[in-house]
Amino acid sequence: MSLTLSLHTSPEVPVEADVISPDRLNNLNESALSALPVFHGNVQAKIGDFFKVQGQYNGEIRVEGDLSKVKHIGAGMTSGRLIVNGDVGAHLGAGMQGGKIIVDGNVADWAASEMTGGRIIIKGNAGHMLGSSIRGSATGITGGEIIVHGNARNEAGQAMRNGLIVIGGNSEDLTGVNMLSGTIIVLGKMGIRTGAGMKRGTILSMHDADLLSTFTYACTYHPTYLRLYLTYIKKLGFQIDDAKLSGNYERWAGDSIELNRGEILLYRN
Amino acid sequence: MVSATRIVNGKVYDPINNIDGVIRDICIEDGRIVESVPDSATRIEAQGMVIMPGGVDIHCHIAGPKVNAGRKLMPEDHRKDPYPGTAVTRSGSGGIVPSTFTTGYRYATMGYTTAMEAAVPPLSARHTLEELHDTPVIDKGFYVLLANNIFLQNLIKEGRQEEFQQAVAWWMNATRAYTPKLVNPGGDEPWKGKRNTNVHDIDEKVDGISPRQIIEAFVIAADKMNLPHPAHIHCNNLGHSGNYRTTLETMRTAGDKRLHIAHIQFNCYGGEVGKQPASKAAEIIEYINQHPNITCDVGQVMFGNALSMTADAPLAYMLRGINKNKWVNADTECESGCGIVPFTYQGHVYTHTLQWAIGLELFLLTENPWQVILSTDHPNGGSFMNYPKLIRLLMDRGFRRQEIARVNQKAIAKTMISDLDREYSLYEIAIITRAGPARALGLKNKGHLGPGADADITIHDEMEDKEMMFNAPRYVLKSGVHIIADHEFREDHTGRLLHITPEYDQKIEEVIQPFFESYYSVQFENYPIDKSYMHDNEVISTGST
Amino acid sequence: MSEKMILIPVRTTEQGTALNKGKLQEAYMLETSMVDVNTDDMERLGLQEGDKVRLSNEVGEVIVTCRGKKPDDLPQGLLAIPYGPPTTHLMDSETYGSGMPVSKHMEVVIEKVIV
Amino acid sequence: MKIKSTEIVDTFAEAFKMCGSRVIITAETREWAMAAAQSMTGFATSVIGCKCEAGIERELPADETPDQRHGVSVLLFAMNAEGVGKRLVERIGQCVMTCPTTACYNGLVSGTTVSVGDQLRYFGDGHQISKVLDNRRMWRIPVMDGEFLVEESFGVQEAVGGGNLLLLGKDQKATLRAASAATKAMHAVPGIILPFPNGVVRSGSKVGSKYKSLPASTNDAYCPTLRGSVNNSMVPLAVNCVMEIVIDGLDVKAVEECMRVGMYAAAKPGIKQITAGNYGGNLGQFHIHLHKTINGN
Amino acid sequence: MSENTRTIKNAVCTFCGCVCDDMELTVDLDEHRITKAKNACILGRSWFSEHVIEDRPIAAIGGKEVSFEEAVEESAQILTKAKFPIIYGLSEASVEAQREAVAIADYMRGSIDSTSSVCHGPTGMAFQGVGESTTTLGEVKNRADLVIFWGCNPAEAHPRLFTRYAVTTKGMFIPRGKKDRTVVLVDPRKTASAPVANIHIRPKPATDFEMIWALRALIKGKKVNASIEKVTGVPLETLQDLAERMKNCNFGVVFFGMGLTMGRGRYFNTGALFSMVTDLNEYTHFVVKPARGHGNVTGADQVLTWQTGYPFGVNFNLGYPRFNPGEFTAVDNLARDGADAAMFIASDPASNFPKAAVEQMKRIPVISLDTRRSVTSELAYVVFSTSAWGLNEHGTAYRMDDIPITLRPAFESPYPSDVVILSAIKNRVFELNIDKRSIGMSARSDIGKATLHASM
Structure with missing residues (x-):
């Protein structure tokens, strides 16, 4: 039986629980787990104050309940599986290095910020700064995969240096802003100012978009490599029809203010 | 009130009093070292430990507008290095530019009890004092930037040396500073007024004045006023290949008068502008060896994160061109410029290794350690937190060889660092970190453990690994207060402001005021700093001419 | 008749000086409940100087007083109100991860209040 | 031992350790993929003369290729990893990158790799773009029809070269028919190629020559015309034609299987003997005994 | 206007971020008001002339007048009991008051934010x-x-x-x-x-x-x-x-x-x-x-930065400062994360924050320090009436260009200054929270780095 943490008491103010991570919960029995510290606002509390702990870690942790005030779940994790049932608070999987997080619900801001490896699957929507850097830093995620089935808000993939972000729904403003490299695929629509300041990297949308004046139209073609990506995400459960697989994409180069080595691809037909 | 303390059985290193590792008691009363104390005094057992005066940092950047701008610029750096509070200390954040509280506590943690902020525009002196007030434990002062002050330059241009000296004295009083600081003299006007150019030669005239004229004027004024610490200069062409000539000329300009060259490592480069940088440490140190009127601090570069923050705005812009990192420029009207760029020194990079080796050469080639003071020009060459490691590099030849083997060998081959076998003794370390800077600063009560000295004392477990040893003294006493005992903070302390009040003829205000009213954006009457900002302070006497 | 427009809360000298009298005072209340509207827009919407209009969005609604601005001074489709309680009533608390709520360029529906 | 009327000589094929790689070429159509593959595997019969041996392993249906297009799988062998790397760079660069619509992927998972896309990318003159998906790095090189996509590095593994069968027949016609039947059957075995034209070589060779400059010369022991001229002729009476099939494979099992299939397919009326070439067992690392190979299944 | 006047030269106007220091104020010492402000702009003139001493209790709890000490005690208790308290405002306060406010945030382990977050x-x-x-x-x-x-x-x-x-x-x-x-x-x-x-x-x-x-x-x-x-x-x-x-x-x-x-x-x-x-x-x-304003919001940035490393939106929940606008900023703290107590210093968020944030203010104990009644002081549980910085009190204000200017007060106020009130609250909060603060933390520079939230 995998280890299950079920929320029994909703926190009044945010709980910071980076301790909910396979690295930290491994090899502990139920009572030791319950006694692990979390911060409830400024008060040091225990996991047991909020969660009913059942089972033994067998490579997988399940967390259940309305976790929208629980922050930092899975932050920094290096291995194992973390399955979250319910909406979850900020900084989910921040700085994650490996392993897998699956969220059946929505996640708040800064999910997967500065991630270096592993995979996060979000079945609902994501907040702002999905897979971004933390303030002041010029580098966001440097690896790993962030798979969102719903929508994402502003600054998805901000300053991303490597890795893959897939957004099944729409993204809002500044998708891939200051991107250094990597790939962002938005199956829905994007907001404005996509790719502002990007140096390298790819941003793909299946819809038209208003682009900044510093992006230059190159051609309409069907990039072979896209077939690899689309095939890959198809296997992850996204609907990709053949028209998209073999279709034509507008290629826009930018941002000319920076290196001008990035590309925005917009599906045409 | 602080009770009396007697430290017993420790090995004392006190170069000013010629004490080299002698076991003797140190007695403390009312914050000062005394001949003896009653038996009731608190005893500190220091068997197997080394006792030294508290460290004195003659050149660092720890408070004021550019430091705070650097702090604000780096949230990503603070985040990785939080500094929790304790029952007696405030919390803060660390990183390359720590918060004020963390700065004070971390200096104390390393056994440093005095530090001098090295570059403050007069207009921001008030700000600096406010930060220094929140910088705990250490005594502190600051050097005020006057070399690019347009009013003063005008007096020099017009040959009004006497009024110039009066005006400098007025400014020292108005700002509560410790000494005049010269940064890239003559370089501000080309930067601000001529589309970001610079002055390239000590004799190049911009708007009718050359750097040499400015340097000369300050050297003479400081000498005449008998300032405890002479003019403190950041030379022209800092950081550029071939600049050792400028440095030699700057030192020659002083003749036999006192002059302090700041972070001289950055000014010891051979080659031509923009190419073939090479070490000229030997040439520079030879001049210093023959000229006891010169002191310098090294400005050692340490590998890892640094933050270039300087009143030399063109220099920061040049660095920004290298790494394209975030860049701050900040002009202060009529007085100064400023540039800030995050920087990382990397062992595999040729020039960085060259800089690192040149710094070590300077230390190892000096014949008189009293003239060559330990600094990293924090945070320009690296954090002051690197001092223990730097001490180990000087004291431990084996460790130095190990470190040399890890860096760019092409650069190493261009220096003589591999051939220098010198190892610093504890006595010499006490000179370059304590006694030397105190003497250079004219702080008669600091840097030694004789009666009358401030009871700023560090007690270290004697250890083979000198980095460990200097990283964490077991006891730190500041003005006799037991700040740290058994490596734990036991008390907080505010520290004092050290400043000078040279006399001047009040008539000079009549000369300054019209200029001020035309070109400054604050009122003349609101410019000098009133007593409310002084808190604990000590005036260091300038003595009479 | 209603129309979607962009509302910009702004500073005015009157708002600034009224602030010094006190935020609970009439002068401040009055100044902060005036909306500048392009006169061409007013004509289209059948609005007269001094008419009450309702501004509403997903967050809330306020009733403010119309103040005509020449088309050259204020472009069509743009509304300006001095910062104050009415503008905050229309303000979303979403800060987009910045701490700054939506305080400029708010989409609102403007319609005349029939007394 | 006999298969039908053909005698299987109790001997062994002496095969060599080589280094092998698998290249997946895809294109918009089957024809273009095949064109690239054929070009790439041309002039790659013998490592002695061509520095590598290469051939088409099989065609791949779209659902088996990484980008879901028609594909061809090519195997390329050389004496060591470095050699494979160099040949791949040359041949992919000249024959695949040049061919319209193609892309080129590594088809061999191995701990040892050689860089290919990493070399070819410079053709992009700074405009090349790298993409990493699923821990595999690809290079996109801009070309006139769009982009040439090539994987950064290709897996190489120890492989077997020089597996062989000698078909001794009564005349050229019967021998050729048997050889064709054999190669057809052998091609179906995965992991192997038959590097010679249509899989068959008639100019079998021996090591050395009377001419100092030549490392190898005609295999006089199996030349029917020399039966009366040389002392060591292996050509039995009534055999008037000999043909050889050379097999390179990614491992020795594949080569054995291939030879087994080949022997059964070649054992037709008119083939007197099936034997194999060896050098007394001192040169090659692999000895594939014909009898054992047949019995093994 | 009485005869009892005095003139203050080079006085400082702190209304906007210009912090002009060339005011020549004529002060009616009987009426406790400034009758003339030479050199002032229209905003400055109203800033000076409209400043009158309102007749309010020095302190009130739940609308009832209380002593200064009672209000300090109640404030300290509220801030200490809260799990996620916030301090907000600071723009119309001197550097000296801002310093005290940061110290309170540190000791109580809450958030502190200035009006910067909704301004610059x-x-x-x-x-x-x-x-x-x-x-x-x-x-x-x-x-x-x-x-x-x-x-x-x-x-x-x-x-x-x-x-x-x-x-x-x-x-x-x-x-x-x-x-x-x-x-x-x-x-x-x-x-x-x-x-x-x-x-x-x-x-x-x-x-x-x-x-x-x-x-x-x-x-x-x-x-x-x-x-x-x-x-x-x-x-x-x-x-x-x-x-x-x-x-x-x-x-x-x-x-x-x-x-x-x-x-x-x-x-x-x-x-x-x-x-x-x-x-x-x-x-x-x-x-x-x-182009910054109000008053000393620039100073708030400066003080917060030198004391914590960060200019605004700082949180001390874990015993050391952390920074994250959008998380530790006042609007987010209130509207989303449900701050459970708030102290507003010299600002009026109840009149300029979004509705959701104001709703939360109404649910929690609020402490207000202000020179005059405001929407915020009306909804606050503990209300301090303060003297006006600059007009009644000494101190420092930073101009929009980060130049600190010393204030020259015009006349005295019967109300205590922000500094006095905050200092008293700070001392009490420190006492009440001392057990939260570890005694004898290692002073070794290689230790003491918090391991919690290594990823943060």
């Missing part, structure tokens, strides 16, 4: 992202021959920016004042600032980012898509002209305001502007200056 917070964030080329105002006066006002309206928000610092004033290299300067205004509206401008560019609202981005490209000689005119409403030629003017001036400055910080894009708008100015330094000397 995005400017600070842009600074952290790309840096800034900036100056003190005197250098603008002395040197700026190209002055751009972008998304700000100094005529109504910082009137003396024109006359004292940036436009009509004469300087060292600008002997003829405005005649030696080119003034550009960027604003969709024809504001009261428009008449001063030689060039008025009127982009469509909320297209500043697009416009700055295009300018950056033009400055660098890069291609700009012709769609820019459609997007911003500004012809490409106009942008080209502006780019050339910027590259060819001797000393350029851009002042900007909340048109950029509050608009869609927030810190990306300001960051774009900072980057543009940085780009321009390749060609000439160019600086940028947020």
